[in-house]
Amino acid sequence: MNRFKFLKEGLRNIKTVGTVTRSSRYLCDKMINHSRIHKARYIMELGAGDGVLTRRILDRMPDNCKLVSFEINEKFVDILNSIQDDRLIVVGDSAENIEKHLIKHNIDELDIVYSALPFTVFPKELAKSIVELAKKKLRFEGEYLQIHYSLIAKKMYDDIFQNVQVYFQPINIPPAFVLKSLKGE
Numbered sequence: 460m461n462r463f464k465f466l467k468e469g470l471r472n473i474k475t476v477g478t479v480t481r482s483s484r485y486l487c488d489k490m491i492n493h494s495r496i497h498k499a500r501y502i503m504e505l506g507a508g509d510g511v512l513t514r515r516i517l518d519r520m521p522d523n524c525k526l527v528s529f530e531i532n533e534k535f536v537d538i539l540n541s542i543q544d545d546r547l548i549v550v551g552d553s554a555e556n557i558e559k560h561l562i563k564h565n566i567d568e569l570d571i572v573y574s575a576l577p578f579t580v581f582p583k584e585l586a587k588s589i590v591e592l593a594k595k596k597l598r599f600e601g602e603y604l605q606i607h608y609s610l611i612a613k614k615m616y617d618d619i620f621q622n623v624q625v626y627f628q629p630i631n632i633p634p635a636f637v638l639k640s641l642k643g644e
């Protein structure tokens with residue numbers, strides 16, 4: 460999908476997509492560079508969109524690693540399904556249903572969660588329950604990385620993880636933050 464089509468899809472579904480531009484290469488790399496992707500065995504991605512981050516994760520993750528990517532927009536799901544990579548599992552369902560799908564794919568514990576879910580347009584309780592669910596599925600050393608365009612929601616991660624690190628990436632429209640939290644500490 461090109462940038463213009465993403466913009467149209469974002470405008471049509473602004474309440475669920477949360478933006479009209481997909482993440483820049485620099486923002487995707489910021490997420491990945493702050494994680495231990497080279498050691499990962501199971502990775503989950505929430506809000507995969509048209510796969511801009513998905514493809515970069517696949518480029519960088521080990522050959523024996525599995526990536527489970529959640530997305531609710533049907534057009535985006537079709538694009539994700541066109542990615543030819545046996546390591547990728549595309550789930551066309553809401554991140555609220557993480558647990559059910561991980562059980563279905565025999566995944567007990569995750570090493571990394573990358574999320575671009577637009578939590579600032581979600582009801583607060585829903586956002587909190589998805590992050591709590593993701594934390595529950597992380598192994599003790601697991602990492603949760605989230606894209607945000609402001610730090611308004613940072614308190615939620617402070618409350619759930621108590622150890623949030625913030626990284627800024629100006630080369631993105633709009634400039635963005637990566638919030639990284641560790642399960643164990």
Ligand SMILES: C[S@@+](CC[C@H](N)C(=O)[O-])C[C@H]1O[C@@H](n2cnc3c(N)ncnc32)[C@H](O)[C@@H]1O
Nearest residue numbers: 475476481482506507508530531532553554575
């Ligand atoms: C800000 S876009 C990010 C797209 C892409 N990952 C990127 O970084 O450019 C957020 C994505 O989350 C998806 N989304 C929104 N609510 C969701 C939910 N409950 N479960 C799964 N995906 C969801 C939207 O359809 C959209 O594609």
